[in-house]
Amino acid sequence: MTIADPFARLADHASLRRLESPCLYDRRADELYELSDEALEALLRCNGGNRLSQLGLEREFLEYCLAEGLLELLDQPRPRPLAAPTSPTPSLRYLELQITWRCNLACRHCYLGQARSVDMPVGLFAALVREFADMGGLRLLISGGEPLSHPQWPQINACLAALPVRRVLLSNGHLLSSEALAALNVDEVQISLDGLEEGHEALRGRGAFAKALEAARLTRERGLDLSLATMAHAANLDQFERLGQLARSLGAREWGVDAPCLVGRLGDNPQLAITPQQAAQAMAHAYGGAYHGGGEGMACGLHLCTVAPDGRVAQCGFYLDTPLGRAEEGLWACWARRQPLALADVAGCRECPVADECGGGCRFRAGDPMAADPVMCAAMGQPAPDEALILPGGTT
Ligand code: SF4
Ligand code: SF4
Structure with missing residues (x-):
């Protein structure tokens, strides 16, 4: 009727x-x-x-x-209070909360170097996610370390219920049992998959591949969205065709491929290095969106902010040594100190014929924030160095 x-x-x-x-x-x-x-x-x-x-x-x-x-x-009223929070300018759309530097693995490319027993207090986490929602935030990225290693993970997870933002858990998958997945208050689980068995385990250790795959399978079985994140490195370069097929067969809505920076434990593993051209070829296999691009005419990270478990707030996880402030001051106060970078001010990209399309790549990976990003230059068919200066540096 x-x-x-x-x-x-x-x-x-x-x-x-x-x-x-x-x-x-x-x-x-x-x-x-x-x-x-x-x-x-x-x-x-x-x-x-x-x-x-x-x-x-x-x-x-x-x-x-x-x-x-x-x-x-x-046919019957069912009230729902509605509001439209007003964001700062530029808007803070994506917030990465590194909730712990503990990890159950010791990957050979980890940006953290040694895992540490540093955890974001639950009260601070709760305040940050509330403020993010009040600022009009869209996507909350819960990362680490391994987030499920946080000693108060159940309390952290409880803070995620009924948040009006998309909640994405970044995990290595090892602790994602069927029971753990059933309890999660998230919309999406992103699992790190750094190759087929040989490539993945070259970084993450024996048995890690099967565990990551099982977590991916269980994630979909629970009806949660799945995405995958892969680091290109010397031991997985020949696997991207098959990895793409695997990602699709697992039902991943998004597959990110990255080739970032010489940080953390990578300095001890130079044999994993690849060239910008190799990185660009691997990245061409990825599908789905990216979360930390810039806006029109602006360099990367325009709408992104990261908070470390020790309370430092930075423009992204690579800039924790030059923080915007401390989480206890509030996100809004820290975000107000962010100075967006226009592409026209990036000396290495200013004259580039494909700058609008490219967006200037990753400012940290460029080495100097005013230089071109060699991986993106290679991806965009622009001149790029051919030596193995790019080394992978993963997160979870
Ligand atoms: S510097 Fe790199 S990691 Fe940081 S926001 Fe830019 S693209 Fe992302
Ligand atoms: S292709 Fe290279 S020089 Fe051109 S905008 Fe991208 S990073 Fe900058």
């Missing part, structure tokens, strides 16, 4: 923001929709207590929202 004038309610997985422009964020699909001011005002009235006739939604827009599952029509 069609209801003559139903109540309209924004779906639980959708929420509203005032970022650089008014937006609707679909946490479940990780989709951001730009809105007009009028559409935002109309959607703010879709609180489950107003009837469709009171909303002023354009028919075409209404049909689109219904088709995408962003709006529900109800």
Whole structure:
């Protein structure tokens, strides 16, 4: 039966923001929709207590929202308080919280070097995720170390329930049993997979491949979104074709391939080095989005911030030695000190014919923040050094 004038309610997985422009964020699909001011005002009235006739939604827009599952029509009121938090400029969209520097593995490429018993206090974690949501944040990346090694992981996990942001857990997969996965309050699990068996275990140790695969399989079985992250290195370069097939067969919605920097334990393993050209070839296999690109005309990390377990807040995990501040001051205060870098100011990229398309790559990997990133130069068909100066440096 069609209801003559139903109540309209924004779906639980959708929420509203005032970022650089008014937006609707679909946490479940990780989709951001730009809105007009009028559409935002109309959607703010879709609180489950107003009837469709009171909303002023354009028919075409209404049909689109219904088709995408962003709006529900109800015969009975089911109120949902709605707000559209206003973000700072630039907006802070992606927050990486390194919640612990403990780890159950000792990977040969780990950026941390030696794992350490440093954990983010639960109270600080709770305050940070609340503030991130209040600032209009979109994607929360829970990383480490291995996040599940945090001694108060159940309490951390409890803070994640009912957050209006997409919650992504970055894990090596070893502690992701079926029971652990069933308890998770996250939307997506990203598992590190650094090659097929031989390539993965060259970094992560014997037996690690089967455990990562099992975690990936269980993640999908539990109905959680799965993504994979791979570091290109000298022992996995011949595996990317088959790795791509594996990623798809596992049901990964996204596969990130990276070739970052000489940090942490990599200094002891120079045999893992690859050239920018090799890195670029490997990265061409990746699919899905990336989370820390820049904006139009701006260098990377425009909307990203990282907090370390010791409370340092930095523009990303590679800049913890030059922090923006301390988490106890609040995210907003630290974020206000961030100085976005325009591509036009990057000397190595300023004259580049493909700068708009490229975005200047990774400023840390470039060595000097004002230099070109050799991996992206190779990927974009621009001149790049041919020696093995790129060394992988993984995270989880
Ligand atoms: S410096 Fe590299 S790791 Fe940091 S935000 Fe930029 S691209 Fe990402
Ligand atoms: S291709 Fe190289 S020089 Fe050009 S924008 Fe990208 S990193 Fe900079």
